[in-house]
Amino acid sequence: MMRIGIDTGGTFTDFVFFDDETGAIEPLKLPSTPENPARAILEGLDAYMDGSFELIHGTTVSTNAFLQKKMAKTAFVCTKGFEHILHIGRQNRTELFSLEVKKPTSIVPLSLCYGVHERTLKDGTVVKEPEEPEVIQLAESLREQEVESIGIVFLHSYRNPQNEQLAAAILRDYGFYVTASHEIMPEYREYERSVVTILNAALKPVIADYVDNLKEALAGKKLSIIQSNGGILSPDRIINEPVRTIMSGPAGGVIAAQKIAGLTGDTNLVTLDMGGTSTDVSVIKNGEIILTREGAVEYLPLRFPMIDIVTVGAGGGSIARVDRGGVLQVGPESAGADPGPACYGSDDNVTVTDAFVVTGAVLPEMFLGGKMKIFPKRSVKAVKRISEEIGKSLYETAEGIIRISVSTMERALRSVTLEKGEDPRFYTLMPFGGAGGLVAALLADRLGMQRILVPPNQGVFSALGMLVADVKKELSHSFLKMVSPGIDDEWNAAFLTLEQEVRQILYEEGFPEPQILEHLDMRYKGQSYELTVPYSRDFLKAFHQMHQQYYSYSLTDEHCEIVNLRVVGIGKTPEFEVEKKPIIEEDAKVFYRKQVYFNGGSQNFYIYSRSELMPGHRLKNPCIIAADDSTVIVPGTFEASVDPYANIILTAKPDRKRR
Structure with a gap:
């Protein structure tokens, strides 16, 4: 049977098709359709709809709904007297010396926070049950206000959920989507429990619509969805707990990285997933994925297990601009798939991808295996517009855009290593995503990292990870x-x-x-x-x-x-074996040579096609390795070769200097 992993990103939707019988793996990359994410999925699956397959899906629907504030109209129902708990929070300040305090995002307005006369003591003793007429009156009021979903958080319901169950039963009879806190997070700490409950409630209708439509379109095919903790569950359970998919997409890549690390012996890894919209960074220590129960989105605490991932708004589609002070800025806004970078045919946006096109590092004839036409002249025109604003040359501006983006990613790498007492020099950097290979060596040079491992199918690596998720x-x-x-x-x-x-x-x-x-x-x-x-x-x-x-x-x-x-x-889900191939110790075939602007000057780069590389091949440097789904830059500070598992290994030269 065919097993298919799908990672829906902001710019591209990635597919990996795995045939259980033959072991064949086929990648596919299509532009995303943000207005309807399922459309790109169904387009990619079109050729397989008549057959039998299992689909494992990583989705950004929950994340995007929250970040864009496109969630359902939701009410908060709590114990009388505690209506302000979501707005009071913990009174923590993330920036102690900021003159403007950044408050956590308010998921529901105070006007939709309601108290009910009920009380359970901390030992679970119920001293007052909610009265049915009061809850019915509240339900009718919420229906008049066109509320779609409700989150219920009563005091000490983690000890005894009886009162929440009574209120939830009445409210569900009125047709509301309901999340009771004992169902999603039966743990103490009222504020954190309230945040998770109300966010789950606000996402429920959004995820329910998306998943139901996808299930209908799949016509009975088996569907699983990956959670933020790296595990997969059936869609019906995900509909009830959509908050657990808030970091669904990035989880797949970390799982795949752990699988590869187990083969190569790289037990300490820093993963770098650079896509079109953002970059996700995580750590694998002693072969184990690091989980956290103290995640956060927009300063809101998420007290449930998720892979410890740091996300920054720096991707291939990150938009470059000049601010009012005349300073060049890059991100966090992204051009996404539509309109996309200037090289896609739009004249409006200057992006990191355009900067790489201008330097010559992105090869138009090999972009997406030649299946997608790009327009280098549009990139030149767009970057030139910014260069004239800041008084720099075309190439200096392009490299400046790249360096600013890399600096943003460097801060993320430092946050998961140095700021947690880990020395990145003793970690292997594993880049993936469509753009990860473009910046990996630049980041490794800055942090003194000695080894880079670029896996096969790096452009669809997160989708591959979903196939090995349990x-x-x-x-x-x-x-x-x-x-x-x-x-x-x-x-x-x-x-x-x-x-x-x-x-x-x-x-x-x-x-x-x-x-x-x-x-x-x-x-x-x-x-x-x-x-x-x-x-x-x-x-x-x-x-x-x-x-x-x-x-x-x-x-x-x-x-x-x-x-x-x-x-x-x-x-445990079925595992597929990664074949260890015999090594052929010889120099790889050079396709051609090309002048590329890199590190302040024009350099003569060797160009390789990844599809032609075999285990044991040695590569001349500096070089660019082009694949159907990604590009890897190997500067003169690194030696490159191919290992028995078809990974490209970059090893720092002994005389390399930190940049």
Whole structure:
């Protein structure tokens, strides 16, 4: 059967077609259709609709709906007296010395925040149930206001969801989409629970429309959607928990990177996913993907597991402009797929892609394998317009646009390495995405990184990762008790309940014998933050060691508190083997040579076609490697060769100088 991975980006929609029987992999890249993302998907699938296939999809629908504020009209229903919780927040300031405080985005206006007379105590005791007439009156009022979705957050519902269940049942009878906090995040901390609940509620109708339309168009074909934590689930579950797809798209590339790293022995990786709209950066340490439960979008905390990815508005389509002060700026605005860069046929936008076209690094005759025509003269005209504004030459301006974009990405790389105590010199850089290979060596030079690994099919790498993603479901429960003799009976009972729920979900997903992982969120008495450790006999020792690793100290004599219990169920999906080919130690065939403006001057570059490269081939430098879906620049500071898995390996020369 055919398995198809699809990554919908802001500029391109990427496909990877994998045939289970033959092992053949076929990539495809099409311009995205932002007004209707499903249109590009169906166009790419057209030739396969008569056959049998399984589709694994990474989507930016949730992300775009949130960023563009195109979510459903949503109301917030909470315990009476707590209507302002979304607007008060935590009173944290991300920029302490800024004169203008940046407040978290308000998902719902205060006029749509309603309190209900009810109360549950912190031990789960219900002292007042919501009265049915009050909830009915509220439902009728919300219907008159044309509210589409509702988020319900009652105090201490993570201990006892009874009151939320009563209110949710009434509101659902009126036809609203409803998200109750105990269903999406049964953990303590009211503000964080409220944010996740209301964001999920606001996204529900958007994702439901998108997924339902896609399912109908697929006519019964199996569909799975990737979550922010790198696991996949069925569309029906995603419709109920769309907030878990807020970082769906970038997750696939990190999963594929982990797969490749397991073959090459590169256990410490920094991934660089540069597409047309943005660049996503993540770290793989000791072969493991780094997860976080402290993600955020526009200063809103997202307390659920997701791959730790930093996103910056620097991509191939990032627009260059001159501000009122005469300073050249690049991004975060993107030209996207329509109208796209100037070289696509538009005269309006000057983008990073146009800058690379002007320097000669992007080869028009090999762009998308020659299937997409680009217009270099339009790039020259567009960049020249900016060069005249800032008083620089055409090539200086093009290189300036590239350098500004690279500086933005460098800050992202520093944030996931140096700012977290990791030395990037001891990490391998893995670029992918359509534009990752263009900037990888520039970034490695700046950070002193010694090795770059460019995987095959790098332009559709995230779509490839979706094919190796496992089915995954995590459930949690707030415990909030000190570790003491005899307390293990309580958490074992709670773990058992969570495990039974997870097993049932994985059974319904088609995995009767899933892998089960148990974790504890722990902290020292008096702390307000936690660390997640695997549950085992030595969990206390593991917690002290992790605290020492993260914060450089541990308090082995201090009381420890278990805050949350977590159970993760994993259903292993079929893996495809990456063939290790014999090495042919010889120089690769040079297609031709070309003058390219690079690092302040014109240089003579060797041009290679990636499709002609074989394991063991050595490449002359400086060179450009053109593939159907991407381009790689190898400057004179690096040696390049091909490994047995068809990865291009760039190794820094010993005499290289940091730039």
